[in-house]
Amino acid sequence: MSVVEYDIVVIGAGVAGLTAGARLAEHGYRVALVTTGEPTACLSTGCIDLCANGARPLYAARELPREHPLHLVSDTDIAEAFGRFLEVMRERGRVYTGSLEHNRCVLSALGTLKTTCLTPAGMAASPQSDNEVIRIITFSGLKDFYPKYILSRFAHASFSSYDAGASTTMGIASRLERDEYLEAFIVWLEKLDIRENKIGLPAVLGMKNTAEVIRRIESRLERPVFEIPTLPPSMPGRRLFNDLKDHFRNKGGDIFWSWPVVGVEKAGGLIEAVFTRTEGKPNSLNARAFVLATGSFVGGGLTATRQTITENVFDLPVHVPSGREGWFDEDYFSPDHRIGKVGVCVDSSFRPEHSHWENIFVCGGILAHAQILKNGCGHGLSLATGYAAAGSCAEYLK
Amino acid sequence: MIKTDVIIIGGGATGCGIARDLALRGVPHCLIEKGDYAAGATGACHGLLHSGGRYVVSDPVAAKECYDENLILRRIGEKCVEKTGGLFVRLPGDSKRYREKFLRSCEEIGIPTEVLSATRALELVPNLNPEIEEAIRVPDCSIDPFRLCMLNMRTSELKGGLSFTRHRVIKIIQSRGRCIGVQATDAATGEILEIHANIIVNASGAWTNLVAKLAGCEVPLTLSKGSLVITNHRLTDMVINRLRPSSDGDIIVPNEAVCLAGTTSQAVEDPDKIRIEPSEADVIITEAGKMIPHFNQTRIIRAFSGVRPLLQSSKTDSREISRGFQIIDHQNGMYSIVGGKLTTFRLMAEKMVDTIMNAFNLKRECETAEKPLDGQEELSGYPLSKRLADMKNIVCECELVSRADVERIIQQTSTRHVGDIQHRTRLGMGPCQGGFCTFRALGIMQDHSILTPDESMQALRDFLQRRFRGIRQALWGDQLREEQLVEYIYLGILAMERKK
Numbered sequence: 001m002s003v004v005e006y007d008i009v010v011i012g013a014g015v016a017g018l019t020a021g022a023r024l025a026e027h028g029y030r031v032a033l034v035t036t037g038e039p040t041a042c043l044s045t046g047c048i049d050l051c052a053n054g055a056r057p058l059y060a061a062r063e064l065p066r067e068h069p070l071h072l073v074s075d076t077d078i079a080e081a082f083g084r085f086l087e088v089m090r091e092r093g094r095v096y097t098g099s100l101e102h103n104r105c106v107l108s109a110l111g112t113l114k115t116t117c118l119t120p121a122g123m124a125a126s127p128q129s130d131n132e133v134i135r136i137i138t139f140s141g142l143k144d145f146y147p148k149y150i151l152s153r154f155a156h157a158s159f160s161s162y163d164a165g166a167s168t169t170m171g172i173a174s175r176l177e178r179d180e181y182l183e184a185f186i187v188w189l190e191k192l193d194i195r196e197n198k199i200g201l202p203a204v205l206g207m208k209n210t211a212e213v214i215r216r217i218e219s220r221l222e223r224p225v226f227e228i229p230t231l232p233p234s235m236p237g238r239r240l241f242n243d244l245k246d247h248f249r250n251k252g253g254d255i256f257w258s259w260p261v262v263g264v265e266k267a268g269g270l271i272e273a274v275f276t277r278t279e280g281k282p283n284s285l286n287a288r289a290f291v292l293a294t295g296s297f298v299g300g301g302l303t304a305t306r307q308t309i310t311e312n313v314f315d316l317p318v319h320v321p322s323g324r325e326g327w328f329d330e331d332y333f334s335p336d337h338r339i340g341k342v343g344v345c346v347d348s349s350f351r352p353e354h355s356h357w358e359n360i361f362v363c364g365g366i367l368a369h370a371q372i373l374k375n376g377c378g379h380g381l382s383l384a385t386g387y388a389a390a391g392s393c394a395e396y397l398k
Numbered sequence: 399m400i401k402t403d404v405i406i407i408g409g410g411a412t413g414c415g416i417a418r419d420l421a422l423r424g425v426p427h428c429l430i431e432k433g434d435y436a437a438g439a440t441g442a443c444h445g446l447l448h449s450g451g452r453y454v455v456s457d458p459v460a461a462k463e464c465y466d467e468n469l470i471l472r473r474i475g476e477k478c479v480e481k482t483g484g485l486f487v488r489l490p491g492d493s494k495r496y497r498e499k500f501l502r503s504c505e506e507i508g509i510p511t512e513v514l515s516a517t518r519a520l521e522l523v524p525n526l527n528p529e530i531e532e533a534i535r536v537p538d539c540s541i542d543p544f545r546l547c548m549l550n551m552r553t554s555e556l557k558g559g560l561s562f563t564r565h566r567v568i569k570i571i572q573s574r575g576r577c578i579g580v581q582a583t584d585a586a587t588g589e590i591l592e593i594h595a596n597i598i599v600n601a602s603g604a605w606t607n608l609v610a611k612l613a614g615c616e617v618p619l620t621l622s623k624g625s626l627v628i629t630n631h632r633l634t635d636m637v638i639n640r641l642r643p644s645s646d647g648d649i650i651v652p653n654e655a656v657c658l659a660g661t662t663s664q665a666v667e668d669p670d671k672i673r674i675e676p677s678e679a680d681v682i683i684t685e686a687g688k689m690i691p692h693f694n695q696t697r698i699i700r701a702f703s704g705v706r707p708l709l710q711s712s713k714t715d716s717r718e719i720s721r722g723f724q725i726i727d728h729q730n731g732m733y734s735i736v737g738g739k740l741t742t743f744r745l746m747a748e749k750m751v752d753t754i755m756n757a758f759n760l761k762r763e764c765e766t767a768e769k770p771l772d773g774q775e776e777l778s779g780y781p782l783s784k785r786l787a788d789m790k791n792i793v794c795e796c797e798l799v800s801r802a803d804v805e806r807i808i809q810q811t812s813t814r815h816v817g818d819i820q821h822r823t824r825l826g827m828g829p830c831q832g833g834f835c836t837f838r839a840l841g842i843m844q845d846h847s848i849l850t851p852d853e854s855m856q857a858l859r860d861f862l863q864r865r866f867r868g869i870r871q872a873l874w875g876d877q878l879r880e881e882q883l884v885e886y887i888y889l890g891i892l893a894m895e896r897k898k
Contacts, residue, residue, distance in 0.1 A: 036695075037691050038528060040883075040886075042528075043883070043886075043887075043891075044890075044891070045890075045891055108891065108892050108893040109891075109892055110855065110892045110893065110894055111851070112892070112893040112894065112895060113893070114891075114893035115893075141791060141801075143791065143792075143793050143801065143838050144837075144838065145841075146838075146840075146841030146842075146844055146845065148841075148844040148845070148851045149841070149844070149851050149854075149855065151851065152850065152851030152852050152855070153851075166521070167790060167791055168521060170517060170520055170521040170524070171521045173517055173521075174514075174515060174517040174518035174520075174521050175518075177515055177517060177518075206517075207515075207516075207517040208515075208517070229891055230891075231834065231837070231887055231891065231892075232887070232891075233524070234891070238528070257527070257529060257691065258527075258687055258688070258691040258694050260694070260695075296882070297878055297879045297882045298879055298882050298883045298886065300879075303875070304873070304874040304875060304878045305874055305875065306874050306875075324873075324874065327873065328866075328870050328873060330867075330870070331863070332862050332863045332865075332866035333859070333862075333863070333889075339878075339882070372890075373885065373886065373889050373890055378890065
């Protein structure tokens with residue numbers, strides 16, 4: 001068995017894990033992050049939602065039910081977490097727009113306005129009401145984007161279709177990264193003689209150099225351009241993941257990609273190591289503290305069996321509000337499916353409740369009572385709790 | 399007793415290729431194989447028709463041979479070559495200097511390359527490790543070695559060539575210092591068959607030295623065992639190579655519904671006594687997993703080994719030994735042909751038969767590079783890759799339904815119900831239960847102005863509600879996981895309103 005020593009091992013490469021990992025690495029700790037693969041963040045819109053239940057995200061978050069995990073994070077910590085995030089993204093050339101004071105809207109591919117807190121650069125100009133005068137550009141053959149959904153809700157919208165020679169978001173994004181291809185596209189756009197105030201496109205404007213692609217289109221067409229998030233594979237989600245990942249690495253963190261945790265070494269009230277399996281031999285990652293950020297069901301942090309629901313790494317107690325028949329309401333569109341409350345309960349220091357482990361800190365979508373879809377609190381919850389759990393972990397390691 | 403001009407010992411790609419070449423040049427021959435065709439290293443390899451990229455830095459001559467043969471086989475063997483294309487992927491930490499050498503050498507030799515961004519590579523092969531720095535596209539292909547051997551033998555058969563499988567050569571008959579024939583035992587009956595000829599070609603791969611010894615000769619070989627694993631899924635539509643000097647587990651080849659990954663390289667003594675070490679499978683899976691992370695989770699359905707007969711040299715690492723080939727004239731009417739690789743089997747056969755023609759003082763040019771392989775007209779080719787190639791616009795990935803299929807039903811029935819399309823195409827009947835494709839089918843109906851967007855939104859809402867009635871009873875494990883993802887997409891990313 002090979003043994004590697006770290007101060008902290010973070011499990012999970014989503015927004016929560018990467019935020020916690022980066023903060024701990026900034027404190028000078030040696031941090032390893034293990035992940036089974038791409039996080040669900042790659043499927044996301046790249047927007048940071050804190051709480052969509054009102055016009056003011058932080059205020060709305062404070063109105064959430066008492067047991068909601070956002071109440072474990074102080075206003076100061078939320079402000080710091082968001083401030084740090086904005087700063088990191090700005091350094092990387094991805095300027096996010098928005099603040100904790102006001103929610104914003106992002107136009108969805110169904111033509112609805114989705115409420116969120118921070119929006120990535122490509123969505124800064126997204127319409128804030130359905131009165132806006134917009135031109136939608138679509139790509140013929142793109143199978144996950146149908147502009148008429150949007151037209152039905154926007155009285156002053158029209159669309160044009162470009163033949164990109166590719167039918168996937170990834171395919172078009174990779175082409176738009178090539179200069180001559182982008183130039184041909186812009187020339188085509190210029191010929192359309194667009195009179196509308198803004199130009200909206202599915203989120204395919206490159207992968208690495210989105211800001212540059214947008215800047216070029218905007219300067220030539222002389223009007224703002226915005227991206228509309230699409231079904232996965234989502235370019236904005238992947239960009240967010242890449243930036244957080246690169247930032248974590250720049251701070252000195254190590255990522256062990258495709259390393260599922262298969263076992264745990266315990267001693268008394270402490271976790272001493274997690275085992276992974278690779279190169280045909282067991283590997284032991286020893287650390288003084290562990291951050292669990294494996295997400296909920298989609299992320300792979302929780303597994304439902306016919307009988308119950310379990311946490312997959314440390315077998316922590318899981319809050320399950322009812323038997324299986326009660327996990328889902330009959331109405332698909334019910335905001336109160338009880339499955340949304342399932343997760344790990346933590347105390348004010350983000351240690352799991354009803355367990356005696358001193359050195360596990362839990363954050364992100366795996367937390368109980370989050371009801372992420374109902375409350376519109378996805379990445380914001382991960383950012384805030386990841387940041388705060390890292391603070392608590394650093395306090396413990398002092 | 400049978401009399402012929404040339405006896406070929408060994409029914410691997412080389413032996414079968416020699417039989418075809420002799421047949422096309424009108425030379426009577428007889429092939430003897432102790433098992434079935436392609437039973438040795440030929441059938442126990444990747445099935446990779448090299449572009450030459452793998453060898454371009456270490457052995458430019460072999461690389462050039464590979465590329466030339468690659469072009470020929472794609473032309474003459476349409477039904478046993480799948481034109482997948484290949485990528486050499488560079489992972490973080492892989493040498494940039496090797497990349498430069500690779501590109502320079504390819505250019506010198508004439509192997510076409512295209513440098514692709516990570517994004518573009520991920521578009522082509524979505525299962526690739528998203529951490530890759532970049533990829534270089536080369537014309538690698540997948541080849542069916544079994545079919546290749548059978549088609550080569552078909553020509554031999556059509557021209558009156560003889561062949562005996564499951565016959566083991568037990569004796570090489572000599573007279574006045576010359577080899578004049580062989581005796582072979584029929585594995586089924588134990589009967590002994592005697593064949594006489596003027597020339598004997600020993601093309602028995604890893605068994606070459608054992609056969610040569612029957613005639614009192616020696617062929618010093620290094621036997622190198624290579625192991626591979628097969629997955630139960632086709633995880634990539636292109637050949638994937640690691641952009642670094644040859645090492646364990648750096649090639650993944652798609653073949654119909656599965657993928658093969660390998661190889662290892664270990665010197666062995668006896669080609670009949672090989673076993674796969676558990677650590678070999680682990681190393682292959684781990685290394686392949688670095689290029690396609692799914693390898694770590696995918697079902698491995700089998701591991702197998704082949705033995706490469708490499709020319710002996712002073713180099714200790716068997717990977718360093720040339721993959722070139724050599725014809726040895728034993729000066730007694732017997733020739734041994736050793737080394738080489740599946741990709742260059744035709745060239746090896748050509749050179750061997752040139753030598754034979756010389757010995758017979760006959761003049762007839764080789765035609766194997768021009769004539770398509772016989773018997774291909776009866777074969778279907780690659781059904782899966784054909785289907786995939788026709789399906790550029792798949793809207794239902796679970797059931798492989800294309801946009802054209804949906805449009806055809808819309809035109810035939812003018813239906814306003816997405817359910818009618820589902821029943822007629824199987825759209826939405828797979829694992830995601832319409833979670834992704836119903837949105838698309840309704841979008842296509844909008845495009846054809848069958849439904850207004852409002853109607854299609856309502857239809858989508860009704861569909862999700864109806865679908866949930868059935869799914870709700872089965873929500874645990876991976877189905878619950880998938881359901882949560884679908885919910886996340888519609889209610890989260892698409893911000894679908896809950897009530898209207």
